[in-house]
Amino acid sequence: MSKPSMDRLSMNKQAAQHKQAFDEPLWWGLFSAGGVCFAVILPAVILFIAILLPLGLLPAEALSYERASALLFSVPGFLFVGAVVCLPLFHAAHRLRHGLFDISVGNDALNKKLMYGGAALLSVLALGLVIAGMLG
Amino acid sequence: MDKSSSQRLPPLKRNWWLKHRFFKLYMLREATVLPLVFFTLCLLAGMVALLQGAQSWQGWVAFMSSPIVLALNIVALAASLFHAATFFVLFPRVMPLRIAGRSLPDQAIVAGQWAGVVAVALLFFWLFGRA
Numbered sequence: 001m002s003k004p005s006m007d008r009l010s011m012n013k014q015a016a017q018h019k020q021a022f023d024e025p026l027w028w029g030l031f032s033a034g035g036v037c038f039a040v041i042l043p044a045v046i047l048f049i050a051i052l053l054p055l056g057l058l059p060a061e062a063l064s065y066e067r068a069s070a071l072l073f074s075v076p077g078f079l080f081v082g083a084v085v086c087l088p089l090f091h092a093a094h095r096l097r098h099g100l101f102d103i104s105v106g107n108d109a110l111n112k113k114l115m116y117g118g119a120a121l122l123s124v125l126a127l128g129l130v131i132a133g134m135l136g
Numbered sequence: 137m138d139k140s141s142s143q144r145l146p147p148l149k150r151n152w153w154l155k156h157r158f159f160k161l162y163m164l165r166e167a168t169v170l171p172l173v174f175f176t177l178c179l180l181a182g183m184v185a186l187l188q189g190a191q192s193w194q195g196w197v198a199f200m201s202s203p204i205v206l207a208l209n210i211v212a213l214a215a216s217l218f219h220a221a222t223f224f225v226l227f228p229r230v231m232p233l234r235i236a237g238r239s240l241p242d243q244a245i246v247a248g249q250w251a252g253v254v255a256v257a258l259l260f261f262w263l264f265g266r267a
Contacts (some may be wrong), residue, residue, distance in 0.1 A: 043216045044260045059264075059266060091172075096173075104150050125193065
């Protein structure tokens, strides 16, 4: 790549920091993994839990308090939360960060901390809830 | 003026993406995470309710059936499918698959991923579709 075009590319997000962004592959990796979960798993999750359940279209016992607790507060429940809550949260954080940059809102260094920090906090909360339920 | 600053492009206006259909679709895809975040927060509230007890859980199901929440979650379902449609076509471009020396056609990879969506939905039907 020629020097001028490198300079143009580097005027993007990382330029202001004047250092190599070693953490970016991690965010892109989480974005990608979360994107797969969002695309493959989330449609069914939203359909069953957020649409069919509240509409009363599932059998009464399908997600009763007892059954829902037993399913969520378990090792498979822990993995479910990782794939359905945590990874998609990092996917969303990444898109929001880049979306805010695209419409010139805020500054990227702060947005980055807020978005990934928020995703990390909510992820810890979600996984902590499952562990609390397993212990309780 | 130093060399690098003279080569910088002028900053874009905030509405640059409204000028072309391709960029509008790009922004729409970026925005699919907004209803996703809403659904995730609903789900987190549901997990808290489940931890609190049977009465809270019933309260959460009632909250989920309020018209605005239900409407936003229907938007979230549509957003997840739109995201899936845009995400699946990227796979063969990012990582073309070759089996026995022959490259797999793009449509086969995309169809395989949609089959994954259907498989997860069937798993949920098996879990929740019958009492």
